[in-house]
Amino acid sequence: MERVHFTVNGIKHSVGCEVSSDxxxxxxxxxxxxxxxxxxxxxxxxxxxxxxxxxxxxxxSYGVNSCMMSVTSCHGLDITTIEDLGNRKKGYHALQTTLAEDSGSQCGYCSPGWVMSMYSLLQSNPDITMLEVERSLGSNVCRCTGYRPILDAFKKFAKDAPRQITLPDIEDLHICKKTGEECDKSNCEESEWCFVDKEDIIEIKLKDGRLWVRVLSVKDIFKILTREGDSSYMLINGNTGKGVYPIDEYPRLLIDISGVQELKGYVLDQNLIVKAGTTLTEFLQILKTVAKNEYFEYLLKIYEHVQKVAHIPVRNLGSIAGNLMLKNKNAWFVSDIFVLLETVGAQVTIQISSLVTRTLTMQQFLKTSMKGRVLLNVMLPPLSKEHKLVTFKVMPRSDSARGMINAGFLYKMKSTTSNIVDSARIVFGNISPTFVRATATEKYLKGKNLFTNDTLTTALKTLDKELVVEENPGEPPVAYRKQAALGLFYKGLLKLAPENTVNPRYRSGAIKLHDERPLSRGYQLFETNPEKWPINKPVTKVDGLIQTAGEALYVEDLPRFHQEVFCAFALSTVALGDLVSIDSSKALAYPGVIAFYSAKDIPGANTFTMPDQLLFGSTEEILCSGEVKYYNQPIGIIVAESRHIADTAAKLVVGEYTNVKEPLIDIRDAKDDPNRTTAAMTMEATDRGEDVVKEIKGLNSIYGQYHFTIETLVTVVNPSDQGFDVYSSTHWIEGVQMMISKALNIDQNRVDVHTRRVGGSYGLKLSRANQGAIAAALVVQKLNRPCRFIQSLTTNTRAHGKRLPCCSEFNAGVNSSGQIQHIDYNIYEDNGYTVNERFSLIGLEVFNNAYNKSRWNYKSFDSTTDTASNTWARAPGTLESIAMAELVMEQISYEMNLDPIDVRLANLDQEYESSLKEMLDTILFTVVMVPLP
Ligand SMILES: Cc1cc2nc3c(=O)[nH]c(=O)nc-3n(C[C@H](O)[C@H](O)[C@H](O)COP(=O)(O)OP(=O)(O)OC[C@H]3O[C@@H](n4cnc5c(N)ncnc54)[C@H](O)[C@@H]3O)c2cc1C
Ligand code: FES
Ligand code: FES
Structure with a gap:
């Protein structure tokens, strides 16, 4: 029986037919x-x-996202987990202790991932600088600590740190590959050190019937495709494509091509030929190396852009071919690699049968069916000195995000000193599924002086006309993308223009802020009174070390129980309507599915919101019993043998709906509807100034924000001698206990709720943990088997409400200094389909932020929209109110053409005046006087 072999923490492991493709x-x-x-x-x-x-x-070593890699892809790998770095038995690793000591771990759920990312970085680059540390950890999210203490801790390992912490050289440690312990190798036989000594095709019939084949040559790929057929297959390289387009069901045939050496590396002849299986990390190295050659200097610009593709662990796995194939299959995919290659006029070679290859331009490649074909390489041409290249990527955050818009501009000038365009290539991504190049603008520019106002004006007009941006749900609005694209064209010219052709005033427009940002710094001072020690003596967080070492246990870390089942919510596919019936037959027929339950299976009250509480004025159903209130409301529970099966089968549940209506989802459409909006709180102005030089009106919105709990909602329920042992990631233990007892019609004392620790909650787990906990308890009641309910990121995002969106409108009269003389100010909260967890109660105290409120007529309103019931999230009410007050100040300063800081100072509440002015002076002093390191 063929198996895949690897080590974990030095211990040999192998997998074969007992594992499934997922x-x-x-x-x-x-x-x-x-x-x-x-x-x-x-x-x-x-x-x-x-x-x-x-x-x-x-x-x-290098870091990888282990959620991306199929275990069957691990052949020949030595894998290190957080347990092997350090632990309570053998002592902790310096990365673990430093992160804990520097207060870099709050809930601790993210901490092992951070440590492993940093560990991998140091392995691949022991001479890392502080700036590199700061720019290399876009792979990791921390939702509670804040990044400053984490980065401060890790920067201590950089070579330019004021007091560098050095780690022992891994080679000097002589870690035994067999045991994972330190040893001097004296008792080992040489053969034991290399356990993968023979490379051969590996074929495994997986547990779920799929065939996994690890091949070693392109010839093998065609051999397998010829034998097995190409009706249902996938080539697997890094397997990170599924991070972009999730794969619920793998095809029947999975060909692992990550070990095909002829798809790796590069050749430099006339062109730079990079083999398509090369990972993006290897590609970066190649670009840097080859850029030293004449005519390939431009590769450094490509290098800078590729550094913005995904993040290091994805680049360590993801390949050039995988990226381009995502684009080949999904026209909307915003591929940076495609934009870069198209900009420089690269080509690809594909193999269409075991003997025939074909060379294609990038655009021909997009139109070519790749079924049964292999992408072999990409060819980047030499570019003479007459070429000017600039590329951009606009991202929603500075790192690790797909582009909202990306662009590449290549201009060939008549000569190295000329400003006259000989030819141009202008490429944009994320315009529409078919748009690639701005050919009309390219044509217009031919023969023009690139850096004159006339050229710029006409080129922008031409570009504006040919950029037909299409709507695509989830992508930024059409107007935004259009404006950003036009802006990038202009920015490109600013970047390339010779010094003497641009007014110095506009030069800053050429700066790529992200690339030029210096090392950040921050500090936090807290004073305690030593006379009271040990009472208030600062200490390292008690749990810090077990968190950074991965020893701290969360709900999902409970060992699997005998006979355990998993469940998932089936979600409605309409936003408003009547649920007439549910067809679960397809889901129940899916291998591994055990049961389906709907609202009628709940023996007690179908609600998970606590009665008579300040937070909850109305009830919310656990499972929809008839009237659907919002899109993706839970309508049933699928129970299955594994998490993956439950999640997959839940999508096969089909609801039948009547009376389906269009939902109203925007607070701005709901605010003036008396059936949806009711007054909440009011505070009248006590003063009114008469020095009005301008009346200013404003309307601002803050849209919903997903909680992004670092540990999703999880519950494990076990039948106990009395009733139920419930392990829930909740912030309201009593809520879970009470609502399970009500829903299941059992006494509260039969429900024991355990919450040892919660991975980042930010509000969601205050009220929404109940729903999943009840669902899991219901399953246990029905089946008398332990149940684990891990809500996927998708369910977490879709089925549950967000931070309350809100909008505010105001009408203010101001004097010439921007000081408010009077203001009518209304704020509307979007509660979702029902009013629970209001923040108007809190907003009353802070709506004016630090500004003089005596002239503010403040009113708050509760509104409803046809969306999931929204929930408190970090700083509920205060954040929204403060942000809205700041938007008022921004608008006044904009409309009055005044310095925003002066407007703020003119409106300050006297109570805060002296401390805020002091703070401002301190900030200005720090920024202006203290040079950055
Ligand atoms: C979190 C995240 C962020 C990302 N950010 C960006 C970004 O900012 N910009 C960007 O451009 N991309 C981004 N990506 C996409 C990333 O670049 C791709 O996921 C990666 O390059 C795919 O390579 P892979 O080897 O993992 O492909 P796989 O997932 O293994 O395969 C993807 C597809 O390519 C096919 N395939 C693979 N190799 C070949 C071959 N030689 N011949 C024919 N078909 C083949 C496979 O059959 C499959 O259909 C991001 C991805 C993730 C997960
Ligand atoms: S990156 Fe793997 S679970 Fe989030
Ligand atoms: S400590 Fe990082 S997410 Fe909680």
Whole structure:
């Protein structure tokens, strides 16, 4: 029987026909070998909680998102988990202790992932600088600590740190590959050191019937495709594509091509030919190396852009071919690699049968069916000195995010000193599924002086006309993308223009802020009175070390129970309507599915909101019993043998709906509807100034914000001798206990709720943990088997409300200094479909932020929209109120053409005046007087 072999923390492991195609390296280390230190949240390579360190042969270790890698892809890898770095038995690793001591771990759920990312970085680059540390950890999300203490801790390991912490050289440690312990190798036989000594095709019939084949040559790929057919297959390289387009069901045939050496590396002849299986990390190295050659200097610009693709662990796995194939299959995919290659006029080579290859331009490649074909390489041409290249990527955050818009501009000038365009290539991504190049603008520019106002004006007009931006749900609005694209064209010219052609006033427009941002710094001072020590003596957080070492246990870290089942919510597919019936037959027929329950199976009250509480004025259903209130409301529970099966089968549940209506989802449309909006709080002005030079009106919105709990909602319920043992990631233990008892019609004392620790909650787990906990308890009541309910990121996002969106409108009269003379100010909260967890109560205290409120007529309103009931999130009410007050100040300063700081100072409440002025002076002094390191 063929198997895949690898080591975890030096111990040999192998997998074969006992695993299914959906089992990732993450699942394997956590569930099969019980190493729970590695956490997870998104399963999309987006949060970094699952990062592990891997090594192939003698190459340095690198970090990977273990949620991306199929365990069957791990052949020949040495894998290191957080447990092996340090633990309570063998002592902790310096990264673990430093992170804990520097207060870099709050809930601790993200901490092992951070440690492993940093560990892997140091392995691949022991001479890392502080700036590099800061720019290399976009792979990891921390939702509670804040990044400053984490980065401060890790910067101590940089070579330019004021007092560098050095780690022992891994080579000097002589870690035994067999035992994972330190040893001097004296008792080992040489053969034991190399356990993968023979490379061969590996074929495994997986547990779920799929065929996994690890091939070693392109010829093998065609051999397997010819034998098995190409009706249902996938080539698997890094497998990170599923982080962009999730895969519920793998095809029947999975060909692992990550070991095909002829798809790796590069050749430099006339062109730079980079083999398509090269990872993006290797590609970066190649670009840097080859850029030293004449005519390839431009590759440094490509290098800078590729550094903005995804983040390091994804680049360590993801390949050029995988990226381009995502674009080939999904026209909307915003591929940076495609934009870059198209800009410089690169080509690709594909193999269409075992003997025939074909060379294609990038645009021809997009239109070519790749079924049964292999992408072999990309060819980047030499570019003479007459070429000017600039590329951009606009991202929603500075790191690790797909582009909202990306662009590349290549201008060939008549000569190295000429400003006259010989030819141009203007490429944009994320305009529409078909748009690639701005050909009309390219044509217009030919023969023009690139850096004159006339050229700029006409080129922008031409570009504006040919950029037909299309709507795509989830992407930024059309107007935004259009404006950003036009802006980038202009920015490109500013960047390339010779010094003497641009007014110095506009030069700053050429700066790429992200690239030029210096090392950040921050500090926090807290004073305590030593006379009272040990009472208020600062100490390292007691749990800090077990958190950074992955020893702290969260709900999902509970070992699997005998006969345990998993469940998932089936969600409505309409926003408003009547649920007439539910067809669960397809889901029940799915292999591994055990049961389906709907509202009628709940023996008690179908509600999860606590009665008679300040937070809850109305009830919310656990499962929809008839009237659907919002899109993706839970309508049933699927129970299955595994989490993956439950999640997959839940999508097969089909509801039948009548009376389906269009939902209203925007607070701005609801605010003036008396059926949806009721007055909440009022505060009248006590003063009114008469020095009005301008009346200013404003309307501002803050949209919903997903909580992004680093540990999603999780419950494990076990039948106990009395009733139920419930392990819930909740912030309201009593709520879980009470609502389970009400829903299941059992006494409260039969429900024991355990919450040892919660991974980042930010509000969601205050009230929404109840719903999943009740669902899991219902399953236990029905089946008398333990049940684990891990709500996926998708369910967490869709089925539950967000931070309350809100909008405010105001009408203010101001004097010439921007000081408010009078203001009517209304704020509307979007509660979702029902009014619970209001923040108007809190807003009353802070709506004016630090400004003089005596002239404010303040009113707050509760509104409803046809969306999930929204919930408190971090700083509920205060954040929204403060942000809205600041927007008033911004608008006044904009409309009055005044310095925003002066407007704020003119409106300050006297109570805060002296302390805020002092703060401002301190900030100005720090920024202006103290040079940055
Ligand atoms: C969190 C995250 C952030 C990302 N951010 C960005 C970004 O900012 N910009 C950007 O451009 N991309 C981004 N990506 C996409 C990333 O670049 C791709 O996921 C990666 O390059 C895919 O490579 P892979 O080897 O993992 O492909 P796989 O997932 O293994 O395969 C993807 C597809 O390519 C096919 N395939 C693979 N190799 C070949 C071959 N040689 N011939 C034919 N078909 C082949 C496979 O069959 C499959 O259909 C991001 C991805 C993630 C997960
Ligand atoms: S990155 Fe793997 S679970 Fe989030
Ligand atoms: S400590 Fe980082 S998410 Fe909680």
């Amino acid at each position: 089992v990732t390296l993450l699942d394997y280390v956590r569930d099969k070998i019980g190493l729970k230190g590695t956490k997870y949240m998104c399963r999309e390579a987006g949060c970094g909680a699952c990062v592990l360190s891997v090594r192939r042969g003698d190459t340095p």
